[in-house]
Amino acid sequence: MMPLRKHRYRLLASYAIACLSVCTSLSVANAAGPQRTEVREPCLHVVPERQALFGDLHVHTSYSFDSYLSSQRRDPWDAYGYAKGEPITLPDAAGEQAVVARIGRPLDFAAVTDHAEFLGQIDVCTMDATKPGYWWPHCVMTRAQGLWPQLLAAHWWTRLGGQLDVPPQQSFACRLSDCDAAELNAWGSIQQAAEAHYDRSAECAFTTFVGYEYTEAFDQKNMHRNVIFRNDKVPERPVSVYDTFEKGFPDLWQKLREGCINAGTGCDVLSIPHNPNLSGGLMFRDPRTVQELEDRLFFEPVVELIQHKGASECRFDRLRGLGLDTVDEACDFEQIPADNLNMMGTIQGEVLTERAREVPLEVFAPRNMVRNALKAGLQLEDTLGSNPFRLGFIGSTDTHSAAPGGAEENNYPGHLGRRDAEYANVQDHFYSNPGGLAVVWAEENSRDSVFEAIRRRETYATSGTRPLLRFFAGNYPADMCEDPDMLRNAYAEGVPMGGQLQPSAGGLRFLVVAGKDTGTDRYPGTDLQRVQVVKGWVDRDGAARERVFDIAGSADNGATVDPHSCAPIGEGLKQSCVVWQDPDFNPDEDAFYYVRVLENPTCRWSTLQCQAAGVNPLSTACAVQAEVATARAQAQGASGDVYGRCCLAAEEEPFYSPVIQERAWSSPIWVSRRSGF
Known part of the structure; x- marks a missing residue:
């Protein structure tokens, strides 16, 4: 050797x-070079040995229910503008459009991925006051300025989306107005925004992709996928959980074959599973059929390894000196205590659901972590003859503030509208992070070149x-x-x-x-x-x-x-x-x-934002400083303990560290x- x-x-x-x-x-x-599937000018800057391009393939705008009802009003056009370096205005903690945000460095590529399930319903609820459905009480709550009506509306939407204890169903607003027509309108707008911001000139300065999020999460166990199309040849409608509920994500792949791959239109598509750390162990199950194995390999060459809801490489508890099938101490990085989407259930500093609390390693599913899924894939290859988990890595933000690439610790406006704006970021989303970036090695900055890089897995993830x-x-x-x-x-x-x-x-x-x-x-x-x-x-x-x-x-x-x-x-x-x-x-x-x-x-990021409020997590006076800062925030309208989490002792926390x-x-x-x- x-x-x-x-x-x-x-x-x-x-x-x-x-x-x-x-x-x-x-x-x-x-x-x-890449196979050409679209009409565009040849790029002037072509690197045969490939160049690193930085992007974000997980972006929500006001077309998503959980973005809109958090007082976020920026649309797909605004999101792409932000990715290119333009400023946007976001809500503050009171829901007022008062926070100006701008990325430190523009991205090379991005995709808006709003929730497919609610495109039509949110359009009916928010876009046209002349439609009867606009005045359905749930729609009125979605547009409300108050935090608690917004939270009640969020619970209603997640129930309608099949994420709780009943099958997915459409809002009653769809009986009052045509949600199918509204869905076509929203889906068309997403395509128009992507086309408007895609640089088809020889400069090849910025690339967009038409996409959406498939939002399967029964019992709040995250099976979400971001569906990314190679070019502007896309299906008439996105596939959602309304189409696949009984069969789940394998049926998504089948419907993408029928409506895209085998449609004879030039359509091509990928499906990217994201943050498996919150999947309750279900994201990377053993293939149940040969077709499921083949579809996973074809449609899902990469996985989102990090986003604002945590990192999914591996898991290590510092307090116990114990890892989830690992002894790698670096696996304590940006871990979320829970294993499901209830981790977002902290309001005004209080955890409102037991399922948001820490899940011990003994019952935390090993395949929530991608490294363990990769190892399982090697074992399955011996029995199946093929490895179902050949997964490349990307990162993204999962921003719900139309801020693609906003993954900078020192320039983090939050990713959930008013819910994590200003002091609310530290108070309620302390365990979240700014997310990551997707990096591809591609010959040029075009859709074909970037898409092929993802398909061949010549990608890497960063934490921002x-x-x-x-x-x-x-x-x-x-x-x-x-x-x-x-x-x-x-x-x-x-x-x-x-x-x-x-x-x-x-x-x-x-x-x-x-x-x-x-x-x-x-x-x-x-x-x-x-x-x-x-x-x-x-x-x-x-x-x-x-x-x-x-x-x-x-x-x-x-x-x-x-x-x-x-x-x-x-x-x-x-x-x-x-x-x-x-x-x-x-x-x-x-x-x-x-x-x-x-x-x-x-x-x-939390250390920087705490320090900006006069609370230093690295100081022995942190607790006293937090009391003063919290009183000041409460005098300005905040409720509950605002800055107490700034003073968490890293030596008493299994995953958190201020550095x-x-x-x-x-x-x-x-x-x-x-x-x-």
Whole structure:
């Protein structure tokens, strides 16, 4: 075995990191580029070895019930404008349109994904006062300014959507007005907004996708999928739980085959499962039929690994020193205590439902965490002949404030309208986070190129920052980092993240190249602390195993934050290039590998917002400061304990810390004795 190869700063500074994002030499592996399915001008900026594009594929606007009834009034056009760097106005904690929000850096691509189930019903309830349905009491409550009527309306909507204890049913407003026609109107507007903001010119500055959210969540167990179409050839109507309730998400795939893939219109589509941490163990069930297995592999090449309702990589309880089928202590990152959508049930500082409380590890379903699902996929491959869980990674926000890409800890306006605006963010959504970003390696910023990158899993997720990360496996020399044709040869002699190869007796080497987020003039990026390879495999006894290897950097680099200002202290890696071999490689064992990059410590969004209110979670005077700030907020109209959570002691919490490590996760590479996916 070759020993671990040290990162090479000088060589990397002169070549490798530059190549990481802009290298343009001819790629033998991808000379043809993406298949064209739409009419548009050719992009001027084309990178055969592919460029990193940052986006958000989980975005709600006022067309979604839970956005509108949180006093949020920005529509799909506004959302795309925000993604491109334009300011939007959002509600404050009182529901007044008074908060101006603007993203720190524009995105490269985005998709509005409003809830399919209620497009027509929300249109009837909110758009036209001349329609009788507009005045149905539930619609009036949805438009109400008061918080409690809005919350009652939310409960009513979730019941109508089949998320509680009855099958989905339409509002009585649909007997008073034509919800089918209203659905067509809303679906048409979503398409129009996507087309209006899609840059079809040669500049290729911004890409949109037509999409929606399929919202299956019986008993509040999240089976949601974001349905993303490749081009403007889309079905007449979106498929919703009203169409699939008895059969569930496998029927979504079948209906997408019928209405899109096999329709003969040029329609193509993906389905992206999101935040499985709240699925109650149901998101990644064993396939019940061959068709279900094949459909999952075809429609769902990636999973949303992080969003504002938490991270779903893995789970570790710091207090108990115990993980969910893991000993990886870095798995305490942005964990939600509960395992279902009731986690949103905190109002004015009080948890209003027992199902929002912490679920012990002993009863927390292992496959709520994606790493465990990946390991289960290896085991199932031995019995099914195919691995149903070959999942690449993306992140997104799940914003309900029409703020795609608003994942910055230092610039976080909240993601649920008034419900987490201003002080309400700390008071009621303390365990949420700003969400993540989806990153693709694509030749150009066009729908075809980005869509194909997702389909082949050449993607990675970030927790909101923008480090660069590349990951390859193949028959590489030990000095690959010094090769002036590094990327060209990496593609020609191996596979990138998301790929699969067969083991050989001589082993294989992995190429890992990472660079810190360069940041902005106002907020410089954070150095990297560590680069890790996460391995999962099935041993000779059929048991699923895992191991995490540190391949660059150190957990003991001394980096921390100033407790008063949150300014970073200490340095880390600016960039890293490593050629690595698994010291325990066994060609008789199927395995997956992915890269995780950890940044140096920085302050969490909640710490920054608490400090802005005069409450410092890193101070011994925190409790006194919180009392003063809460009294001030109550004098201005707040109710309940507003800032008490700022003073939670990290040493007494299983997951929370006022200081975090932002991170990125590459899609896995699978090493399998079976050929193909």
